[in-house]
Amino acid sequence: MSATTSTRAGSTATPRTSTALDTGESLGAFTTIRLGMKHSPELREGLRGTFALAVLASGGEVVVPIAVQQTLDRGLGADGGVDLGFTVLMGLLAAAAIVVTGVASYLMTARLFRAAERGLATLRTKAFRHVHDLPLLTQNTERRGALVARVTSDVDQVSQFLVFGGLLFVVSVGQIAVATVVMAVYSWQLTLVVWLAFAPLFLSLRYFQRKLTEAYGVVRRQVGAMLSAVSEPVVGATVVRSYAVADRTQARIDEAIDRHKAASFRAQGFTAFSFSLGGVSAGLANAGVVVVGILLMPDGWFGTDAMTLGTVIAFAFLVTLFVGPVQMGTQILTDAQNALAGWRRVIGILETPADLTDPGADGEPLPSGPIEVTFDHVGFAYPGGRPVLHDVDLTLAPGSRVAVVGETGSGKSTIAKLLTRLMDPSEGRVLLDGVDLRHVSQADLRRSVVLVPQEGFLFDDTLAANVRYGRTDADEAAIRASADALGLGDWLAGLPRGLDTRVGQRGESLSAGERQLVALIRAHLADPDLLVLDEATSAVDPALEMRIGRALERLMRARTSVTIAHRLSTAEAADEVLVVDHGRVVQRGPHAELAARTGSVYAGLHASWVAQQGRATDRVPSGAGEQG
Ligand SMILES: Nc1ncnc2c1ncn2[C@@H]1O[C@H](COP(=O)(O)OP(=O)(O)OP(=O)(O)O)[C@@H](O)[C@H]1O
Numbered sequence: 020m021s022a023t024t025s026t027r028a029g030s031t032a033t034p035r036t037s038t039a040l041d042t043g044e045s046l047g048a049f050t051t052i053r054l055g056m057k058h059s060p061e062l063r064e065g066l067r068g069t070f071a072l073a074v075l076a077s078g079g080e081v082v083v084p085i086a087v088q089q090t091l092d093r094g095l096g097a098d099g100g101v102d103l104g105f106t107v108l109m110g111l112l113a114a115a116a117i118v119v120t121g122v123a124s125y126l127m128t129a130r131l132f133r134a135a136e137r138g139l140a141t142l143r144t145k146a147f148r149h150v151h152d153l154p155l156l157t158q159n160t161e162r163r164g165a166l167v168a169r170v171t172s173d174v175d176q177v178s179q180f181l182v183f184g185g186l187l188f189v190v191s192v193g194q195i196a197v198a199t200v201v202m203a204v205y206s207w208q209l210t211l212v213v214w215l216a217f218a219p220l221f222l223s224l225r226y227f228q229r230k231l232t233e234a235y236g237v238v239r240r241q242v243g244a245m246l247s248a249v250s251e252p253v254v255g256a257t258v259v260r261s262y263a264v265a266d267r268t269q270a271r272i273d274e275a276i277d278r279h280k281a282a283s284f285r286a287q288g289f290t291a292f293s294f295s296l297g298g299v300s301a302g303l304a305n306a307g308v309v310v311v312g313i314l315l316m317p318d319g320w321f322g323t324d325a326m327t328l329g330t331v332i333a334f335a336f337l338v339t340l341f342v343g344p345v346q347m348g349t350q351i352l353t354d355a356q357n358a359l360a361g362w363r364r365v366i367g368i369l370e371t372p373a374d375l376t377d378p379g380a381d382g383e384p385l386p387s388g389p390i391e392v393t394f395d396h397v398g399f400a401y402p403g404g405r406p407v408l409h410d411v412d413l414t415l416a417p418g419s420r421v422a423v424v425g426e427t428g429s430g431k432s433t434i435a436k437l438l439t440r441l442m443d444p445s446e447g448r449v450l451l452d453g454v455d456l457r458h459v460s461q462a463d464l465r466r467s468v469v470l471v472p473q474e475g476f477l478f479d480d481t482l483a484a485n486v487r488y489g490r491t492d493a494d495e496a497a498i499r500a501s502a503d504a505l506g507l508g509d510w511l512a513g514l515p516r517g518l519d520t521r522v523g524q525r526g527e528s529l530s531a532g533e534r535q536l537v538a539l540i541r542a543h544l545a546d547p548d549l550l551v552l553d554e555a556t557s558a559v560d561p562a563l564e565m566r567i568g569r570a571l572e573r574l575m576r577a578r579t580s581v582t583i584a585h586r587l588s589t590a591e592a593a594d595e596v597l598v599v600d601h602g603r604v605v606q607r608g609p610h611a612e613l614a615a616r617t618g619s620v621y622a623g624l625h626a627s628w629v630a631q632q633g634r635a636t637d638r639v640p641s642g643a644g645e646q647g
């Protein structure tokens with residue numbers, strides 16, 4: 020989340036309490052395909068034309084064996100000697116059929132490829148966007164690597180299937196039907212032999228499909244887990260090195276890779292078995308056709324006049340026309356399970372509702388200027404957890420500078436998240452100028468309320484680009500004006516490349532203090548009416564500290580500001596201090612007044628700070644361990 024974005028929430032949503040991302044695993048195959056088509060309408064475009072080409076391609080294939088049979092029986096073996104004209108005609112017909120089949124197959128594949136890639140690009144884009152609209156808590160609970168896997172590797176699986184699978188499966192079924200009909204016209208007995216040879220495969224398909232669905236569901240999950248295991252130590256490389264835990268980290272990665280390998284082996288085992296069964300069936304069918312065909316010829320055991328050499332040879336060709344699509348179909352069904360498992364997971368993202376409703380254009384407008392903030396009997400519990408805020412009921416005057424203090428885990432950040440509508444309260448309401456936050460459009464809220472977190476996230480780009488997250492249309496002059504207004508113009512000018520300075524990944528080319536300065540310019544550029552600040556705790560050198568202090572001072576001018584304070588100097592400078600203890604606001608008032616109340620929570624915090632002052636900087640102790 021960027022340092023100065025206020026909130027993001029989805030546009031359509033129903034309230035929910037779960038934080039888990041929909042895995043989509045409960046979706047049946049047809050529901051998955053229906054939802055997939057809904058989310059990628061491009062997949063349906065031109066489907067009829069593609070299907071017509073597929074019919075043409077498979078129809079053309081049947082022509083060749085028929086031409087061979089006709090040539091053998093009525094051309095080369097004609098009653099009055101070789102009928103050259105007929106033989107040539109059949110040859111030309113077969114050649115034309117081969118050309119038509121080739122062209123139609125090429126066009127069909129090209130169209131399928133384009134439609135699939137277009138459809139999946141849309142799916143990827145939608146999934147990426149929706150990730151941003153997901154509830155904050157859901158984003159936090161889902162491992163980042165797994166989330167990335169869903170929009171990359173899972174979509175790739177779908178892509179491969181759609182290009183080579185989807186329609187080809189329908190075509191294969193069509194080819195099987197056509198081959199069966201043509202075979203039956205030649206000889207119902209041999210057709211029966213072929214179907215009997217494939218009966219075990221057909222009968223076991225459902226069983227294999229069930230097993231494959233399960234197995235590939237596990238494979239896709241393990242791909243996500245593996246990416247998480249790899250990406251986490253890359254992001255946390257500094258910690259891994261400084262604590263020399265590379266071996267332990269590697270062990271975790273190895274374990275994830277092993278689990279993925281085991282899951283893939285299991286899935287591949289089923290695939291290999293069904294594929295070999297297909298091979299055995301094909302062998303049986305071919306042998307059966309030749310043996311039974313010969314037995315059915317006029318001088319065979321079950322001699323019939325209808326069975327000619329041409330028919331047996333044509334039948335052998337027709338069997339390959341039957342076997343080909345059956346093996347293709349079996350292969351596609353196998354791949355389909357892998358692809359469907361991936362598709363389900365991507366759809367799972369899209370079907371996870373964003374939990375914060377955005378009233379959009381119907382939202383109540385917020386007047387501009389310093390905002391009055393009201394917590395109306397607010398209570399909050401994280402999903403599945405105990406309540407962490409209880410009956411917070413207070414009003415903060417417009418334009419006031421408020422510091423929120425309290426021990427670690429007391430609920431300060433939760434208050435900030437509710438104030439910026441990163442989450443909605445479980446009980447009560449949060450109001451800005453009397454308007455319930457739930458009734459304010461996201462666009463309006465983003466304009467009026469800005470959160471500056473402790474560690475403002477910087478993107479690997481120039482300083483100017485990072486600052487523009489505050490206001491996307493800001494030109495350089497506006498950025499410089501903001502820096503000047505905060506007294507940071509000379510700092511900016513002192514940077515070797517000024518606004519074009521590249522900040523590195525996560526802003527690592529800047530010092531912690533400099534990153535804070537960037538976050539402040541960003542916030543100033545956004546020009547909010549309510550500023551919510553989570554004060555940084557990291558120590559910076561005294562000169563920079565003073566700079567930050569002065570910039571903050573200017574940033575807060577003429578706005579309502581709520582600061583989660585970790586320094587006593589911040590509390591001292593505030594108009595009002597809110598003391599949070601175990602999820603309740605137990606004291607409020609100016610610093611001097613609160614500090615004078617002996618025995619109070621605030622007096623305790625103050626005393627421990629004073630005790631520490633000799634040893635450290637002016638920090639409010641935010642944890643029990645820090646208290647004297
Ligand atoms: N995402 C979360 N899921 C579940 N519980 C949470 C979550 N975030 C915070 N909590 C719990 O809510 C309580 C209040 O946390 P909060 O972050 O508001 O405290 P805080 O006063 O800001 O602490 P700190 O000074 O350490 O930042 C804590 O008990 C914490 O464990």
